[in-house]
Amino acid sequence: MQSSVQIPLWTVAAPIFAGAVLLAAGVGAGGPFMTALIALALAGSVFAGSVGDTLGMVDRGTGEPFGTLVLALAVTLIEVALIVSLMSAGGEEAAGLARDTVFAAVMIILNGIIGLCLLVGGVKHRQQSFSLEGVSAALVALGTIVIMTLVFPNYTVTAAGPYYSPSQLALIAIVTIVIYGAFVFTQTVAHRQFFLHDVAEESTPGTAPPSNMVVALNSLLLLFCLGAVVLLAKKLAPSLEAAVSAVGAPNAVVGVIIAAIVLLPEGLAALRAARANHLQTSLNLALGSALATIGLTIPAVGFLSLYTHTHLQLGIDAKSTLLLVLSLFITAQVLRTGRTIILHGIVLLTIFVVYLFTTVVP
Numbered sequence: 001m002q003s004s005v006q007i008p009l010w011t012v013a014a015p016i017f018a019g020a021v022l023l024a025a026g027v028g029a030g031g032p033f034m035t036a037l038i039a040l041a042l043a044g045s046v047f048a049g050s051v052g053d054t055l056g057m058v059d060r061g062t063g064e065p066f067g068t069l070v071l072a073l074a075v076t077l078i079e080v081a082l083i084v085s086l087m088s089a090g091g092e093e094a095a096g097l098a099r100d101t102v103f104a105a106v107m108i109i110l111n112g113i114i115g116l117c118l119l120v121g122g123v124k125h126r127q128q129s130f131s132l133e134g135v136s137a138a139l140v141a142l143g144t145i146v147i148m149t150l151v152f153p154n155y156t157v158t159a160a161g162p163y164y165s166p167s168q169l170a171l172i173a174i175v176t177i178v179i180y181g182a183f184v185f186t187q188t189v190a191h192r193q194f195f196l197h198d199v200a201e202e203s204t205p206g207t208a209p210p211s212n213m214v215v216a217l218n219s220l221l222l223l224f225c226l227g228a229v230v231l232l233a234k235k236l237a238p239s240l241e242a243a244v245s246a247v248g249a250p251n252a253v254v255g256v257i258i259a260a261i262v263l264l265p266e267g268l269a270a271l272r273a274a275r276a277n278h279l280q281t282s283l284n285l286a287l288g289s290a291l292a293t294i295g296l297t298i299p300a301v302g303f304l305s306l307y308t309h310t311h312l313q314l315g316i317d318a319k320s321t322l323l324l325v326l327s328l329f330i331t332a333q334v335l336r337t338g339r340t341i342i343l344h345g346i347v348l349l350t351i352f353v354v355y356l357f358t359t360v361v362p
Contacts, residue, residue: 014048018228035239045228076292079262080300085230096313098301100255107355109290110327113267115348117274117282122342128279132338134194138287141183149298153315162315173302180295
């Protein structure tokens with residue numbers, strides 16, 4: 001049988017190009033052209049890392065929901081490394097970067113990615129179905145973590161909001177890990193059937209899973225891409241912040257840009273699944289990514305803040321809180337029946353447009 005998986009040449013070229021750009025930046029090259037090259041190399045590394053890990057694990061035969069879980073974790077690890085590196089370089093001035101990025105990721109996923117998937121899937125298939133039990137489990141975990149990490153800090157009194165005291169931050173970080181770990185256990189072991197397709201996946205006759213060499217190369221590729229993302233982000237951060245300040249936009253826009261770059265590969269994968277009438281895979285990717293993002297990022301930056309004795313801003317403002325609660329409520333209503341239509345996608349995308357506009361024009 002012929003192997004069904006080969007490593008695309010561009011996923012190998014992307015980290016090589018990133019290395020060349022880093023070398024040029026290290027010897028003193030600069031200017032707008034170099035900034036553009038750094039941005040291009042960063043985007044390529046994010047895509048290559050995500051795609052490489054997916055090809056090495058999903059097509060090897062792990063099946064659902066392990067494939068989507070691997071992709072969500074790969075993308076989130078890149079995001080965590082990116083945020084931690086920028087926070088380490090930015091000091092106190094970057095205290096709110098994790099909050100802005102996590103909030104942006106949640107809003108992009110709940111309204112942008114899911115909304116677009118429902119719209120595209122609805123246009124092509126009119127109505128789509130999914131496992132209600134799996135989506136409900138994900139929303140329960142996501143809603144709890146989001147409120148405790150992004151809203152509750154504004155109401156504690158030991159430390160004035162939007163901060164947690166050190167003991168509170170440690171507790172929330174541990175609780176977040178516990179909830180996310182319980183969700184992963186539910187998704188992969190206890191109730192795996194809740195996250196599977198109603199119909200069997202199509203398979204291509206005469207194909208074989210990738211060899212161990214392909215899997216090993218993909219794993220190595222992911223490590224190179226992860227390192228490239230972290231180093232390129234440090235190089236790009238000053239230019240990105242300067243550009244945002246130059247147009248008079250709030251600092252929260254930086255978090256939106258970072259989240260959008262990191263989530264783009266996963267969003268495209270979810271959109272492709274929705275077009276193929278595999279809405280369950282789309283929702284596994286979207287909600288799993290949201291849970292992984294907040295479930296891994298908050299503990300990582302929380303423990304980093306405790307270790308470095310810096311303040312970590314977590315609470316979002318009143319406008320953002322209202323949009324977040326609205327997004328959680330509408331998403332829960334849209335996904336409460338196990339079937340979706342075009343209207344659901346349009347409503348979520350409308351909220352997403354309002355979120356983007358009010359981020360730039362608060």
